[in-house]
Amino acid sequence: MNFPKKVIESVASDFSKKRSDRDALRLRRLKEIYSLCPEIKDIDASLSRVSKEIAEATFTYKSNIRERIESIKNNNLALQERRASLLCNLGFDRDYTDPPYECEICNDTGYDGFHLCACHRRALVDKMLDCTGFGNLIKAQSFESFDPSVFETEEQRKRASAIRTVLEAYADEFTHSSDSLLLVGGTGLGKTHLSSSIARRVIEKGYNVVYESAESIFREIGREIFRSDFSEKDPEYYRFFDCDLLIIDDLGSEMITPSSVSYLYNIINTRLNKGLPMIISTNNSSEELLRKYDERIASRLFGEFVIHLFMGNDQRRKKLGKK
Ligand SMILES: Nc1ncnc2c1ncn2[C@@H]1O[C@H](COP(=O)(O)OP(=O)(O)O)[C@@H](O)[C@H]1O
Ligand SMILES: [Mg+2]
Ligand SMILES: [Zn+2]
Structure with a gap:
């Protein structure tokens, strides 16, 4: 694409705003849910340790690695289900604290792997039409x-x-x-x-x-x-x-x-x-x-x-x- 710099920069800043708006919404919702249900906060803390636990299991245990990882994964799934049912009891969707991206292909980064995502291309064309x-x-x-x-x-x-x-x-x-x-x-x-x-x-x-x-x-x-x-x-x-x-x-x-x-x-x-x-x-x-x-x-x-x-x-x- 050979669009002027001002078009490219303006679209890039729209994308970064989209992401930061979503992050802000996510944080606001987490705060709301943690104050309503502290158990969800504990679950999130445990969930955030999962990848560390898997890494430790891989390097620390010489035998039974497979079983060990399987058990971490099962525990992880159980925590996620528990979290979803707590949210549901509060009257929220299971994805409430994980609001959707506008584009599920690129998660609003504008890039699908190394390529311009179709949503980014569309945004550039629309902006260029406005500037033409x-x-x-x-x-x-x-x-x-x-x-x-x-x-x-x-x-x-x-x-x-x-x-x-x-x-x-x-x-x-x-x-x-x-x-x-x-x-x-x-x-x-x-x-x-x-x-x-x-x-x-x-x-x-x-x-x-x-x-x-x-x-x-x-x-x-x-x-x-x-x-x-x-x-x-x-x-x-x-x-x-x-x-x-x-x-x-x-x-x-x-x-x-x-x-x-x-x-x-x-x-x-x-x-x-x-x-x-x-x-x-x-x-x-x-x-x-x-x-x-x-x-x-x-x-x-x-x-x-x-x-x-x-x-x-x-x-x-x-x-x-x-x-
Ligand atoms: N063949 C056509 N079919 C539909 N709309 C037309 C057609 N030709 C002209 N128009 C409409 O008539 C109006 C005048 O046409 P325009 O393109 O501005 O004419 P010009 O630039 O030749 O003076 C515009 O609203 C245009 O959309
Ligand atoms: Mg004319
Ligand atoms: Zn996209």
Whole structure:
């Protein structure tokens, strides 16, 4: 997994909190039970000596070791049964002082032997989704919920279905050598829907994905560049240049200034040189992009990105009940 340090650290601290919360609960319950029934305290003291007794038996007795260990074990089982029945008489479950772990596979350590436990992987992906830059609305968008039949004509439906198939395969097969994509088409045709679906799938594969609107990327870069004379750049700034997949949504809808043009060029150039893929969506035509940005950018977008054209009727307007 190639997630940012802050994601990994934050999940590690969630796991350690989970364990210390459980330990604290266990101690509180033991204290409660010992005060209600001192015999259980004595039993626990005896139980805690069992492994020492077995070790002693192994090293001290030359003969009858087997019988000796058998008798320690039987005594141990009897103590456990006695403990359970005392707890039961008090009205508690036999596991009351041994509260369950959230994950029984790794006992909330996050590691199953030497490997990342599935629960740890899930937690990392969830945290990464939170950090990626899309809000709750977009989290609900997936390849499964993208329905080509919502479009009006047969041709549009076929195209939508083909685009979904190609983009889903792109997400499933994503690596650093994947192409960069340019998703072009009018408003409300599912560009954001499908690019957030890609983001989610690629994150689930363990990649570090950053997803932002062009507007907020340029705003953030502008802020960092502006303060760079005085202080170190925020490490977050580098994520646009370093992440495994950068998704820039709605290019062309932001306020275009000479500096935003140069930020965009810098990002595209740096990433193409490093071989790191990007997905850019826009509802501008090639002429509009050429007019708003410059020749250098347009030639990279149209020369080096794989272009997918979206067609159809605006689904956002349809949802709002407009014709
Ligand atoms: N084929 C589709 N099936 C289901 N919902 C869709 C489809 N296309 C678009 N939508 C929904 O319509 C709305 C607008 O789509 P969006 O992806 O934001 O369009 P765009 O980014 O192309 O402007 C979103 O709520 C999206 O989930
Ligand atoms: Mg959009
Ligand atoms: Zn686990």
